[in-house]
Amino acid sequence: MIPTIPRSRSFRVIYGGYVLLFFLYLALPLTVVAVFAFNDSQFPSLPWEGFTWNWFFGDELPQIGVFHERGILRAVGTSAFVAICVAILSVSVGTSNAFLFNRYDFRGKSALYVLMLLPLVIPGIVLGISILVFSSTLANGIWNVAQMDIQALRPGLLLVILGQFSFITTIATLVITARLQKFDRTLEDAALNLGATRLTAVRTITIPFLMPAVVGAAVVAFLMSFENFNTTLMLVGSDAPLTIAMFDRLKEGSTPLLNAVSLLLMLGSSLLALLVILFQRR
Amino acid sequence: MRSHARIGFVLLLTPLVLWLGLLIVIPHIDMLLISLRERISFGVYETSLTQYDKALTEPLYLRTFWRTAVMSVLATAITLLIAFPVAYYIAKMARGRLQQVLFMLCLIPFYVSELVRTFGWMILLRETGLISSLLQWVGLADQPVEMLYNDAAMMVGLVYTSMLFMVVPLVTTLESLDDSVVEAGYDLGGNGLSVLREIIIPHAMPGIVSGCIVVFMLSLGNYLTPTMLGGKDSLWFTEMIYNQFIVRSNWELGAAFGFMLLVLSSVIVWGVLRLTGRTLQETMG
């Protein structure tokens, strides 16, 4: 079943056809979403009423486009803010973790490593509610002791950021650790030998070596945060990130506006992914 | 030198401990504690197993719990069956450029939010949707067909959503299988089936295990797909957690549900790892 082993023609045709079908299955929902973004109708469904850009640029009812829809734009802003915070936080902590696991041997290291992996196998909703429960315990405790109401501990952006950070950090740690393990420690020795201090050696040699993984992890973190739904759903306050805002609208009934937003999302994330690939090739 | 190393160690350990402690360990302990209390009156609580008692005796809760578990296992199995031949094709049949392109094509849908993917299926499957219109146009149906809001639609969505997490580990492990090993299998008299059973699948086992674990976890914890594509009377366990927390504000029962979901997923993941003799580090890391 590898190319060097001859197979009957019909087998090859059936196998090839299956793979083709699979990719059709992958492409179908996204294509449909993209195409109906241009339907000149109130509903993203047949019949096709003609082509329009209104769902992107339209500025009068009933066809208000994405770029004139305040609610959606604000939600995109919120999502971007959350995603940038999560990316910065998780990559920083992930890098620190990578150095810890790669450079130090200590008691309980393997137990800590397993604990570090756990956020990946905890359902996102459970992560969300546990943080929700704990933060409100904390807020209530502070209220009882000091009569202070810490708004930051109530559902809102801080909790959303922390909730996403709690599992995205694991992914960042894994990505960066994998790269750090490939690092040849004698390069640091060589830097010391040429007159660098420990910290300078790390700054001038190790960090540049890690950079592709750091950037990759940051982009992955950004995308995962941007499209996260489950954890965010439990922690969201009045400022809704994009996925939550779209979910609320979808429940009320969909218009091609949502298709337009989705298409822009697809383009945006593909562009980001492409940039990373180009960066890592360089 | 020694004290430097010590300071560095503490500096690197602190963020890890803060992260895991404050965002993972303590919140889960707190959640467990909340699930173990009963509200007597305003602000007065008592430790009891009432919530779990309620969860395990109320038929709706219990049925939803098992249904979620069984459907997740089913979704995992279907994903594996669909993904394996494709992953094998990408890893071993396709060559050079085609291989890279196919692999990239697999990744692309998952750069897009799960919400968008689900939305796509809604456009396709609903009464006024594309497939319904197509069927009428071809003449296979004489009136709009509602294909949304049932278990099959939900299964299509679940499988679609988790496909990437099955394909990628499978491709990675299958790629590491040396062609000459397969050739040797044939050379020594094996046929397609025996080579598949005795050489290819055992080699792909690590990928199968990690793919299955991740897909199972994602299905079990999915909220969007069952809500949007599933039927009104076929609840998913995550929906019940959401309902208790957000709609009913019954945090005690919601926390108990959350804990049950956590235990269920841990038990199954642990069981699969035990059965296949692998560790969490190998599978996830």
Place this chain on the structure above:
Amino acid sequence: MTPDLECVDLVRRFGETTAVDNVSFSVPPGSFFSILGPSGCGKTTIMRMIAGFLDPTSGDIRIKGETVLDTPPNKRPVNMVFQHLALFPMMTIAENIGYGLRRQGMARDRIARKVDEALDRIGLPGIGARKVDELSGGQKQRVAIARCMVLEPDVLLLDEPLGALDLKLREHMKIELKALQATFDTTFVYITHDQSEALVMSDQIAVMNAGRFEQIGTGQDLYYRPDTPFVAGFIGEANRWKGRIDRVEGQVLEIRTDTGLAVRATGSGTLSRGDTAEIFVRPEAIHLAASAEALAHFDNRMKGTVTSTLFNGAASRVLVDNDVGETLEVTLPQTGEFANLERGDTVHVGWGAAQATCFAGAV
């Protein structure tokens, strides 16, 4: 003259094991000093202690007469060419060579000038803008040396830098390294497990085994006048016998081997009758002849049967089985006289007592 590098009673223990056991040596300025030994003998440990990556358990390391034990690795006036060179892959060649100068805070234009100079000296002008992986193995080697030499170290340490190269390039680099050392006129300390590298390049070689120095001397000293059985066995090839001393006549000893042969050899004086002894005879010291008469003037003679010829150009040999069933390795003379030897032929072999070195035997 103060030696450039001096190690005094150097000891390094790792837990129970002693990796370096009381090693002392000094390297005069401008010389090429090699430490030769099998892998795991402790030579890398010595190197890392000199570079400052390991602290000695006891003893002293002095550079130009000053102890450097309290100097951290990045402040020591020694630089090191690492086993796999450790060129920084994310930097260009010029950035690699300028790395140490940047750490000293030198001005940019001066760095650029020094880097160009260094590239000229290693015979690779104008490659500064290239990436590390665009260079060949030999070029990388030279860049690694230049990267150290721009810092003008008192001592350059080289940790088996030729190990990763293929055979042909390795032969070439031996000559080139020696030439580079002359160009830079710096003290080189070279560690290797490859005797030919050490013999070809070094002014002085220390043979190391199990944490100790067995002998320090020139290549000729080690090859022709080994002090210990380890050196005799490690450097070059040798036929060996073990036995007991029967008679002592000044420098010449007569030994009865365990297999019953009587062999005459040269010993170092401390040996006396009845001692166990070990004899080493190099393959090229054994003469071949068609008849016993032709070997009459040799102290040791025997008859044997050719079991195999090992053709290897100038280093061709024959294996000869003697009457007691031992196999001797004998170098074929280059005269072509025995070029037609075949398996099963009977030959006579002989060698002088002066070519047979005898050591007190390990019991």
